[in-house]
Amino acid sequence: MKKHLEAIIPYSPGKSSAHADAIKLSSNENLAGCSPHVQKALQAAVADIAYYPNQTHALVAAIAKHVGVSEDHVMVGNGSDELITLLAMGYLEPQDTVLSAEQTFSQYQFAAQLIGARYAVSSMVGDSYDLDAMADQITDSTRLVFIANPNNPTGTMVTESAVVRFLNRVPSSCLVVLDEAYYEYVERSDYPNGVALLSQFPNLVITRTFSKAYGLAGLRLGYAIASPDIIRVLNVVKQPFHVNALAMRAGLAALGDPAFIRESVATVSEQRQRTLAFLDGFKDRGVSYTDSVANFVLIDLPMTGQAAFDYLYQRGIVVRDLASFGRPQAIRVTVGLPKHMDRFFSAFSELMGSI
Numbered sequence: 608m609k610k611h612l613e614a615i616i617p618y619s620p621g622k623s624s625a626h627a628d629a630i631k632l633s634s635n636e637n638l639a640g641c642s643p644h645v646q647k648a649l650q651a652a653v654a655d656i657a658y659y660p661n662q663t664h665a666l667v668a669a670i671a672k673h674v675g676v677s678e679d680h681v682m683v684g685n686g687s688d689e690l691i692t693l694l695a696m697g698y699l700e701p702q703d704t705v706l707s708a709e710q711t712f713s714q715y716q717f718a719a720q721l722i723g724a725r726y727a728v729s730s731m732v733g734d735s736y737d738l739d740a741m742a743d744q745i746t747d748s749t750r751l752v753f754i755a756n757p758n759n760p761t762g763t764m765v766t767e768s769a770v771v772r773f774l775n776r777v778p779s780s781c782l783v784v785l786d787e788a789y790y791e792y793v794e795r796s797d798y799p800n801g802v803a804l805l806s807q808f809p810n811l812v813i814t815r816t817f818s819k820a821y822g823l824a825g826l827r828l829g830y831a832i833a834s835p836d837i838i839r840v841l842n843v844v845k846q847p848f849h850v851n852a853l854a855m856r857a858g859l860a861a862l863g864d865p866a867f868i869r870e871s872v873a874t875v876s877e878q879r880q881r882t883l884a885f886l887d888g889f890k891d892r893g894v895s896y897t898d899s900v901a902n903f904v905l906i907d908l909p910m911t912g913q914a915a916f917d918y919l920y921q922r923g924i925v926v927r928d929l930a931s932f933g934r935p936q937a938i939r940v941t942v943g944l945p946k947h948m949d950r951f952f953s954a955f956s957e958l959m960g961s962i
């Protein structure tokens with residue numbers, strides 16, 4: 608194996624539960640599933656799976672229209688995870704540095720490790736990215752900066768004014784990636800309009816995904832929005848048929864059902880509020896949470912996340928222990944439908960009663 612790959616621990620998806628009626632609240636998927644338009648499109652698309660995928664242009668055009676850019680600003684990927692890897696392959700040299708924040712999505716470090724580049728992290732303020740601290744850390748070797756907005760696992764966001772101030776301090780030789788995997792869920796008016804910033808900052812890349820609000824995590828489909836120069840580089844390093852035919856058909860159908868997204872977002876907003884109100888009842892027992900704008904909540908606990916995970920797992924509820932994110936006394940819980948949250952509330956109450 609190449610020397611610089613030895614430190615990489617292969618990604619392992621969370622355990623699924625043995626319970627027949629287990630609920631998975633560990634990967635921030637859409638617990639309402641996906642649009643019925645998608646189900647129908649997939650049934651029709653199965654007839655053509657003997658052929659290589661040929662919907663790239665249609666899908667790129669549909670995404671470009673959806674986002675409000677021209678087609679040469681869009682690249683699709685086998686999940687936004689692939690786009691992160693393509694950015695690393697297209698832009699990183701081993702002597703370069705990738706910069707992100709302390710508690711964030713693990714794929715940014717993976718991108719650096721894959722090339723043997725350095726991975727640097729800036730400290731956070733509370734549970735959020737500190738973009739001023741991050742800008743202070745940029746050097747001549749910083750080639751890629753990743754900002755998860757909203758952040759995973761904390762659910763917090765950085766504002767438009769903070770992003771613009773940051774972009775003004777970044778040299779054009781450094782790409783800034785705004786990872787907007789939870790874009791659809793954000794309802795705050797100070798959330799940045801990344802697409803509007805593209806014309807002013809040609810070193811900006813926005814990634815989004817069909818894995819979360821659209822409910823297509825299993826099909827693997829994401830996209831990047833960036834200047835045509837960057838899109839060209841990503842096309843150079845991609846495999847010929849990196850996005851499969853079913854994912855493309857599903858993406859096209861999903862974009863045709865905006866009502867599904869509106870409903871999913873409304874449900875999550877309601878259930879997130881309900882969850883926070885429920886957690887407020889345990890404030891004096893040492894339970895707190897972050898200010899999440901996404902479809903999950905980070906809960907700080909008066910016990911290890913591992914202990915809470917084990918207890919809930921026994922009861923058929925799978926959450927994410929955040930020890931690997933550097934937060935050993937916390938769990939991340941996906942916000943689902945009322946029935947999922949009811950089950951979580953009752954098991955969590957039991958857990959708190961047990962200590």
Ligand SMILES: *Cc1c(COP(=O)(O)O)cnc(C)c1O
Nearest residue numbers: 686687688712759788816818829
């Ligand atoms: C879930 C998630 C993604 C999505 O990855 P896909 O490869 O598109 O499924 C990307 N970034 C963050 C921060 C995420 O939490």
